[in-house]
Amino acid sequence: xTVAEKTKPAPSPSPAPAAPKKETILSGMQPTGALHIGNLExxxxxxxxxxxxxxxxCCIVDWHALTAEWEDPSRLKENIFQMAVxxxxxxxxxxxxxxxxxxxxxxxxxxxxxxxxxxxxxTLTRLPTYAEKKDQLDSYGFLGYPVLQAADICLxxxxxxxxxxxxxxxxxxxxxxxxxxxxxxxxxxxxxxxxFTKIPLILGADNxxxxxxxxxxxxxxxxxxxxxKILKGYYTDPAxxxxxxxxxxxxxxxxxxxxxxxxxAKTEIAPPCKTGELGCVDCKLxxxxxxxxxxxxxxxxxxxLVKKPDVVWDVLATGAQRARQRxxxxxxxxxxxxxxxxxx
Ligand code: TRP
Numbered sequence: 001x002t003v004a005e006k007t008k009p010a011p012s013p014s015p016a017p018a019a020p021k022k023e024t025i026l027s028g029m030q031p032t033g034a035l036h037i038g039n040l041e042x043x044x045x046x047x048x049x050x051x052x053x054x055x056x057x058c059c060i061v062d063w064h065a066l067t068a069e070w071e072d073p074s075r076l077k078e079n080i081f082q083m084a085v086x087x088x089x090x091x092x093x094x095x096x097x098x099x100x101x102x103x104x105x106x107x108x109x110x111x112x113x114x115x116x117x118x119x120x121x122x123t124l125t126r127l128p129t130y131a132e133k134k135d136q137l138d139s140y141g142f143l144g145y146p147v148l149q150a151a152d153i154c155l156x157x158x159x160x161x162x163x164x165x166x167x168x169x170x171x172x173x174x175x176x177x178x179x180x181x182x183x184x185x186x187x188x189x190x191x192x193x194x195x196f197t198k199i200p201l202i203l204g205a206d207n208x209x210x211x212x213x214x215x216x217x218x219x220x221x222x223x224x225x226x227x228x229k230i231l232k233g234y235y236t237d238p239a240x241x242x243x244x245x246x247x248x249x250x251x252x253x254x255x256x257x258x259x260x261x262x263x264x265a266k267t268e269i270a271p272p273c274k275t276g277e278l279g280c281v282d283c284k285l286x287x288x289x290x291x292x293x294x295x296x297x298x299x300x301x302x303x304x305l306v307k308k309p310d311v312v313w314d315v316l317a318t319g320a321q322r323a324r325q326r327x328x329x330x331x332x333x334x335x336x337x338x339x340x341x342x343x344x
Contacts (some may be wrong), residue, residue, distance in 0.1 A: 011204045018128070019070070023055070024057065024156055025050055025054040025159070025195070026153045026156050026192075027058050027059070028058075028059040028060075028149070028152055029059075029060045029061065030061050031060050031079035032079060033066075033075075033082065033212055034219050035082075035083065035219070036210060037202065037217075037221050038202040038204075038211070038302055039220075040220055042164065042202060043162070043164075044091075046162055046197050046199070048093075053097040054160070055115055056099070057098045057156050057326075058087060058092060058097050058100070059100060059101075060080050060100070061152065062101055063102050063103050063104055063109070063146060063148060064102070064149070067145055068137065070101050070141070080316075082298075084316055085312055086220055088312065089220075089302040091298075094318065095316045097338075098319040098323045099316060099319040100319035100322075101316055104316070104324075107330075107331050108327060109153060111154065111320075111331065112144065112147055112332060115151055116147050118180045118184065121143070121329060123173075124146065124147070127169055130143060147173075147177070149232040150170070150174035150177045150178075153171070154174060154181075154190075155327045155330055155331075156327065159193065160193055160194075160195040160292050161194055161195060162197065162261070163195070168194055171193065172194050174192050175191040181334075181337075185338050186337035187337075188333045196232070202256065203235075204216025205233050205235060208237040221238060221302055224288075227292055228285075228292075231287055231291070234254050234284065235253055236254055236283075237249075240273075240280060242279065243282075245274045247276070248273075249269065249270045254268065254284060254287060257287075261290040261291045262290045
């Protein structure tokens with residue numbers, strides 16, 4: 001390699017899309033531990049599909065996690081690492097997306113503070129997400145959670161935010177804050193919109209929504225054997241006690257998973273379950289094979305990434321750099337709009 005080649009600036013990390021990308025997406029997740037297949041099928045696969053059409057910012061929102069983990073933030077570092085590994089293993093491409101940690105871009109905190117002036121306390125206390133938890137969590141930080149989320153989104157002037165229905169009010173609030181800022185000072189912000197995509201229903205082993213907090217989940221990083229064990233313990237139609245009993249796949253969380261992981265579930269699983277020909281034990285074994293097969297490439301990439309923590313932390317450092325550039329750009333406009341650009 002010649003000196004000129006060695007000193008040539010590294011290729012720009014900014015995405016070079018095939019078709020021009022027009023709009024920006026900001027997506028965020030709290031680093032609360034390794035992800036499960038509900039997160040994978042419900043969110044990550046969607047993000048991976050979106051990264052070719054949009055400018056993507058994928059943010060690990062550690063300050064949001066701090067609202068609950070404030071007493072012991074020592075786990076955040078490992079959780080952030082595992083989350084980045086899950087994202088990359090699932091196919092998030094750091095060439096196409098800025099993958100970064102929220103607290104590494106301090107502008108999130110600055111915009112949060114400015115937005116906090118534009119919203120009343122009763123508007124925040126009325127939000128169901130606050131009302132439901134305020135008995136356990138009544139800190140000032142938790143009250144401001146949706147304001148910080150609005151800052152995450154508006155800081156990049158994101159047009160779209162891929163979220164589940166439970167986040168609808170938060171995105172509405174972000175759009176409202178953007179509108180309020182624009183009306184009070186000068187137009188700086190895009191009013192973001194939620195991007196609800198059709199996501200498959202995924203239930204856990206106990207037939208409730210799959211969630212780490214219920215302990216009914218299938219972790220992405222489970223081994224084939226662990227996955228088999230979890231599936232063996234899965235709830236099935238209680239009327240189907242043994243092979244031969246007719247089952248009702250529509251009421252069975254195992255069948256919901258077959259619909260995702262078994263290519264011809266409708267013709268190959270549902271009919272023999274209904275007639276009783278297919279027993280639950282065999283049905284679960286088939287699912288185990290298909291689910292493990294589908295996750296194998298992700299799990300293999302995971303194993304490789306975990307061996308190279310420096311590579312993962314480097315992705316996060318580069319992502320934060322790119323995010324910071326965009327954020328500082330938007331904040332300069334905020335300062336000008338508010339006549340708080342004192343040196344200019
Ligand atoms: N509140 C979101 C959740 O619990 C996490 C989040 C924080 C987020 N900031 C965001 C989601 C910005 C989308 C965009 O799922």
